[in-house]
Amino acid sequence: MQESPTIAAISTPLGAGAIGIVRMTGQAAIAICTRLFRSQSRIEEASSHTLQYGVIIDPDSGEAIDEVLVSVMKAPGTYTRENMVEINCHGGPVAQQKILALLLDQGARLAAPGEFTKRAFLNGRIDLAQAESVAQVVSAKTEAALKLAMAQLEGSLSTEIKSLRQEMLAVLAALEAGLDFSDEDVEELDRGGAEARLAKIKERLDELIESAFAGRILSQGVRTAIVGKPNVGKSSLLNALLMRERAIVTEMPGTTRDTIEEIINVGGVPLQLIDTAGLGPAGDMVEQIGIERSRKALKEADLILCLFDGSTREDDHDRALLTSVPPEKTIYVINKCDRFRGRPPSFNRGLLPSQPVVISALTRQGLRDLKEKISRLVLGEEFPTLANPVVTLERHRRLLAAASSSLLTAQQGLRVGLGEEIISEELRAAVAALGEITGEEIMEDMLDTIFREFCVGK
Ligand SMILES: Nc1nc2c(ncn2[C@@H]2O[C@H](COP(=O)(O)OP(=O)(O)OP(=O)(O)O)[C@@H](O)[C@H]2O)c(=O)[nH]1
Ligand SMILES: [Mg+2]
Numbered sequence: 001m002q003e004s005p006t007i008a009a010i011s012t013p014l015g016a017g018a019i020g021i022v023r024m025t026g027q028a029a030i031a032i033c034t035r036l037f038r039s040q041s042r043i044e045e046a047s048s049h050t051l052q053y054g055v056i057i058d059p060d061s062g063e064a065i066d067e068v069l070v071s072v073m074k075a076p077g078t079y080t081r082e083n084m085v086e087i088n089c090h091g092g093p094v095a096q097q098k099i100l101a102l103l104l105d106q107g108a109r110l111a112a113p114g115e116f117t118k119r120a121f122l123n124g125r126i127d128l129a130q131a132e133s134v135a136q137v138v139s140a141k142t143e144a145a146l147k148l149a150m151a152q153l154e155g156s157l158s159t160e161i162k163s164l165r166q167e168m169l170a171v172l173a174a175l176e177a178g179l180d181f182s183d184e185d186v187e188e189l190d191r192g193g194a195e196a197r198l199a200k201i202k203e204r205l206d207e208l209i210e211s212a213f214a215g216r217i218l219s220q221g222v223r224t225a226i227v228g229k230p231n232v233g234k235s236s237l238l239n240a241l242l243m244r245e246r247a248i249v250t251e252m253p254g255t256t257r258d259t260i261e262e263i264i265n266v267g268g269v270p271l272q273l274i275d276t277a278g279l280g281p282a283g284d285m286v287e288q289i290g291i292e293r294s295r296k297a298l299k300e301a302d303l304i305l306c307l308f309d310g311s312t313r314e315d316d317h318d319r320a321l322l323t324s325v326p327p328e329k330t331i332y333v334i335n336k337c338d339r340f341r342g343r344p345p346s347f348n349r350g351l352l353p354s355q356p357v358v359i360s361a362l363t364r365q366g367l368r369d370l371k372e373k374i375s376r377l378v379l380g381e382e383f384p385t386l387a388n389p390v391v392t393l394e395r396h397r398r399l400l401a402a403a404s405s406s407l408l409t410a411q412q413g414l415r416v417g418l419g420e421e422i423i424s425e426e427l428r429a430a431v432a433a434l435g436e437i438t439g440e441e442i443m444e445d446m447l448d449t450i451f452r453e454f455c456v457g458k
Helices: 029-034 093-105 115-122 128-139 143-153 156-180 191-220 234-242 285-300 316-324 367-379 394-416 420-438 444-452
Strands: 007-010 019-025 050-057 064-073 084-090 222-227 260-266 269-275 303-309 330-335
Touching (some): 007 115, 019 029, 019 093, 029 064, 029 084, 064 093, 084 093, 115 128, 115 444, 128 420, 128 444, 143 156, 143 191, 156 420, 191 269, 191 394, 222 234, 222 285, 234 260, 234 269, 234 303, 234 330, 234 367, 260 367, 269 367, 303 316, 394 420
Parallel strands (some): 222 269, 303 330
Antiparallel strands (some): 064 084, 260 269
16 A cells, blocks of 8 residues: 555544644645644654644735644554654634645545544554454443454454464365375375364354353443333333433323433443333324334343332233243332332232332432342343453454354364365455455455444544
């Protein structure tokens, strides 16, 4: 990728801020900046990784645009491995836009989303999995998600994938040596040995695949549906957890007619909370559609908060609800405990498959217990420690699953005495799948799809 055009973009978010950064990378970055920058020292002569004070001027009018600090970073020790300039200007959108426009006038091209990071990848500074983690670092919503993304950026996943790929290549080489010299008198391939090696590799692949559930939860959030019959306090619970009056609450059953989604952070785990329409007799069309949406939310949820009104006796709707929630991913919650303080709830908790959490969405009593139970259930014991690489992207999970299934076929082939060509074919497919994760084997259009998800200036 030598001689790629110089690109520029505003890297800080749009809108007014104290400082804005306009970023430029490419062979001509420093020369372009020089033509606009008036200062005591010349930036071409400045040492790499230094900060230069000066003024950006419009070269046509000589007018001063902004007082700035310019970071000068010279190839190859930079983010993109090319010359880079970052102009730290005042954070108003006008100054940043004007400076960007001047850079474009002087020959830079506007950067596409993720193009800085794409260059870092194409120029070999980071591999593809690391490049993808940059977007995750930027979008991390919790500390845990940030830690995972940082571990991936530092290469923990890539190192594991590359080592698995190397091991597959070694088995493949042994197989193909058998193939190439099959006319000559070479030792027979040790089928049992090859199979055992593949089994070991597959085991590690499967561990990575398993980590994807936790990875998705930590990086994207646990889909958590609050369900229950009308009027038990679902919207009140959503509001209490959010600590603001997000959903409408009234004493009328059937208040919530559509699902409402909000994100909260419980002990470092992001929850995507979904308040639903009460599951009960549907009156009009809107209520019917609302109830269908509730059922969909219930089906797609990773976690269900199944809510009952503890101040009234259970009825058929409660009982019907109990048959439709899977106990292994449900926390049962008895609400309105302020109404039966000191006395047992009217609701018969003996109906519930596990110990319920008793709360009052009104007085916030029991909310802490509920949050603790949520993080215990989600983070569970089998949750991987962040010391091991964790798969956070669906793209990676899919490729790992493809590799694992090819390995399985290859293993079976070795066992039943299939021809070595067929086995190498499967192995090659597995090697290619892993290569797509780290970008050792990847098509240009795949890259475009991946980097399109990035923000401009990253
Ligand atoms: N005393 C008491 N009242 C509560 C509590 N939680 C909710 N309520 C009341 O119960 C009524 C219904 O609350 P909502 O939060 O709207 O119930 P919902 O389950 O969302 O109802 P729908 O949207 O109609 O399905 C309101 O009058 C709330 O003030 C509680 O913990 N204690
Ligand atoms: Mg409601």
